[in-house]
Structures are given as C-alpha cells and as structure tokens.
Amino acid sequence: MALGVAASTAALADGGLDLSLPSAPMPLQPAVADTAMVADPAAAASSVTGWGARAARVRETQPSWSSPLVTSTGLLEQRLRFDLQQQSAGNGTGTTVIDSGKGVDVIVSDSNEIQIGAIPYSLRSGSAGSSGRAGVASAAGVNDWAFLRVKQRLASAPAEAGNYILTALLQVQAPAGAASFTNNTWVWIPTLAAGKGWGDFDIQATVGGSIPASRAGVIGYQVQTNLALQYRFMRLFWPQLEINWTYYANGRRGGLNQVYLTPGLVLGRFALTDRVRFSIGLGYQSAVAPAYRPTPLTPAYNHAWILSTRMNF
Helix, strand or coil: CCCHHHHHHHHHHCCCCCCCCCCCCCCCCCCCCCCCCCHHHHHHHHHHHCCCCCCHHHHCCCCCCCCCCCCCCCCCCCEEEEECCCCCCCCCCCCEEEECCEEEEEEEEEEEEEECCCCCCEECCECCCCCCCECCCCCCECCCCCEEEEEEEEEEEEEHHCCCEEEEEEHHHECCCCCCCCCCCCCCECCCEEEEEEECCCEEEEEEEECCCHHHHHHCCEEEEEEEEEECCCCCEEEEEEEEEECCCCCCCCCCCEEEEEEEEEEEEEEECCCCCEEEEEEEEEEEECEECCCCCCCCCCEEEEEEEEEEC
C-alpha cells in the first residue's frame, strides 16, 4: 500500500489533479496595548493638581497659625517635618534624638490628615557615675516607632470667621526600639487638640493619654497636656512659650508630675515656590518639676535644645 500511495502522489505531481490547498498568509492580529505599562501624563498631572487644590481648600477653612515646637497642632497639615533634640539628663547622660517621630503629613480629605512617622534614632553618651549616682553605658539605636497618626478635624474657622480649631487625633506606637530605648509594648495615644486666636495672638492646647497595651505596671498610664502661647509679628516671626505636663497615674513613676517650660521661636513660612513653604524653629526646654530623682530617672531629662524644620506643600 505504501508503494501505491507514493506512485499516486508522484502522478499528481506530474500533471494529474492537484488537491493541495494554496498557502494563505496568516491574518494579522490587532495590537493590544499593555494598559498596565502605559502611563497617562495628563491623568497624573490632574491627580497632583487636585491633591494640591484640596490642601489649599482645607487651609482656607482653618486658622493660619504656625505649629508649635512640642505641642501637636490641631491644624490639618500637608508637609515634611524633621526635628532634632539634644537632651541632657540629671544622671550625666546626653542624648541626641534624630527626627523625634516626625515624618510626612498628608491631607487625605476635607477633614482628615494622616501622618506616616519616620522612625527616630537616638545616640546616648554614657556617664561614669559618682557618689550616689550609678554609671550609665553609652548606647545608640532606633526608638519605639510612632508610625501612624490620624487626625479628624471636628470644627474650624479661619481668622475672619472665628479663628478656632478642634481636632481629634489617634497615634499608634510600635515596640520597634533597640533594647536600650524600647518600652517593649504597643502604645495607643489618643489626643484632643484645640486652639483659639485673637488677631496675631493664639493659644493652642492638647490633652491626651498614653495607653500601653501591656506592662502598664512598669510604664504607667500617662495623662499628657500641652499649652502653647504664640504671637506673630512682621508676618514671619512666631515667638512662643509652651508648658508641657505629664502625669503618671501608675507604674514606676506613679503619682509623679513632670513639667517642662519651652520658650522658642519659629520663622516662616518662606515661599520657595508657588506651593512650597519652608519654616524653621528653635527652642530650649527646661524641667521645672519634679526635683531630680535617679531611680526611676525623673524628669526624663533636665533640659533640651529642639530644632524643627517643616516643608509645607
């Protein structure tokens, strides 16, 4: 049979009936755009423009004060903030805190702001100790990380319509610190912030708590209150005086009060572009209560220099 099929095929090739189909080109397939890889510059530009317009709209409905150096402001902000602190304690140690838990603040709606905190880093110089005072070893490492803060603005009005603010805040701190700087527990920090202005003078204040998820018998529940008095002159100068008070309800410092006075000056906001504004501030914080106690170390430090930089956009 194989021989017969081969003969028939040869005969067809020599002039018999050709049953083969003509070759046809393959149809061209329409090109499909990879939508995942194609960027729309116009849409991206529109999104950025809308984001900036929302921040501008929010700022128009609240006071235009400067943020204090220590007291958390109730104002919704859109900015990058970087702070430095140089602390000196009664036990002879000095600690440099880099960034101090600040980071980027973003206005996400007409009444909400989210802060993504940068993780702070501390450099502590040791002390040799002396009569009645134990030595302290040098240490360096990250602190516990207050990585997220959410603001809900409850009420506000610009200067021409009442000049006030009322905002609720909730911050979460993770036990991410090195052994020398960690509380070894998550901490919740709810706060209520308020402020009122009269012309170039304003008062901003907060009352809140520090609530550890565990180890409360060591760390203690804390009530934290801050009051900032500010006055603006020549449009860019913001001298201030702050009172920063912490009450320890229990724990190692149970029943103690820790009070600091913080005079300072903030300069700004300087226009860098149509949308970007820069501010810088310097303050000196001094403990006024309680009297120094070595164990547990109270106050946490005797005095500190504070440098604060902000880039609003």
